[in-house]
Amino acid sequence: MKELVFLLEEDSAKAMLESLLPRILNPEIKVRLIPFEGKQDLEKQMEKRLRGYVNSEARFIVLRDQDSAPDCKVVKAKLVGHCCQAGREAESLVRIACRELETFYLADLNAVELGLQLKNLAKLQASAKFRAPDHLGSPSKELAALSKGAYQKVSGSRAIGKHLNPANTRSASFSHLIQGIRRMESELLSLAAPN
Numbered sequence: 001m002k003e004l005v006f007l008l009e010e011d012s013a014k015a016m017l018e019s020l021l022p023r024i025l026n027p028e029i030k031v032r033l034i035p036f037e038g039k040q041d042l043e044k045q046m047e048k049r050l051r052g053y054v055n056s057e058a059r060f061i062v063l064r065d066q067d068s069a070p071d072c073k074v075v076k077a078k079l080v081g082h083c084c085q086a087g088r089e090a091e092s093l094v095r096i097a098c099r100e101l102e103t104f105y106l107a108d109l110n111a112v113e114l115g116l117q118l119k120n121l122a123k124l125q126a127s128a129k130f131r132a133p134d135h136l137g138s139p140s141k142e143l144a145a146l147s148k149g150a151y152q153k154v155s156g157s158r159a160i161g162k163h164l165n166p167a168n169t170r171s172a173s174f175s176h177l178i179q180g181i182r183r184m185e186s187e188l189l190s191l192a193a194p195n
Contacts, residue, residue, distance in 0.1 A: 002188040003030045003058040004181070007049060009042050011035045012157040013063055013101055019161030024181065029188050039064055043082065050086035057191055059184045060092040063177065065100045072096040072173075093180045098134035098173040102143045102151075105160050106133035107171035112143070115159035116150045125170075134171050 004025070008014050014035040021031055034049065036042040042064060050060060062079050066072040076094050083092040097103055105112050109130060113121040124130055124146070136142055143151045150156070169175045 001030055001055060001057055002028060002191060003032060003055050004184055004188065005032045005053065005058050005060045006034065007042060007046050007060060007062045008033060008035045009039050009064045010037070010153075012153040015154045015158035016101065016104070016161035016164070019158050020164050020166070021181075023162075024166050024178070025185055026189060029185060039067070043079070046079070047082050047086040050083060050088040050092065053088075057188065058091065059188055060088060061177075061180060061184060062092065062094045063097065064094075065097045067100065072098060093184060095177045095180050096173060097177075098171065099136060100139045101157065102139035103133045103136065103171050104164065104174040104177075105143055105151075105157075106130055106136065106139055106146075107174055108160075108164050108168045109146075111160050111163035111165065112147065112151075114163040115161070116147055116156060118147060118150060121146065131170060134173055 006013075006017060008017070014033045017033055025031065036045060042062075046062065053060075060083070062083070064075065064079060066075055069075045076096050079094040080089065083089050083094065107130070109125045110122040112118065129136060129142075133139060140153075147156075166178045
């Protein structure tokens, strides 16, 4: 069974992907979304989860926020190390949301406007901070203020995910996630059917 397994820091990432993935993935690929209880829980359990996965046609994407870590490359290297320790480096891909998942949303204010049923947000996309939101210090606080409290992590992620434009490149980390999903999808579709 061709399966794309996501190991996620939290439920909000799961909610966003539940809304986004059906619009971009080939229906031939089964998706499994495994949320953890934060980054420490993800890092503590991911090796065991990867090692114990028995489907030889599974591919894995690990998604975690950078949060306050000074260098996302260090965070990524640590997670790649866990994939290696589990013997799954070749089948795994690690993606880091620069600062927070909400960066993806701030890069697509049209999706926020539509998902949260707000008005006049999309026109703010031209302002400097929303043209490249990966550099914002606290995207979740920015989104809460921008939405006047309408954004709630899980329900907001689900609503916004339905409208996210996968071709949007304003957030490099979102763009890298989409490219990674496409790469894994292509790899899975090229696998020969088992005998």
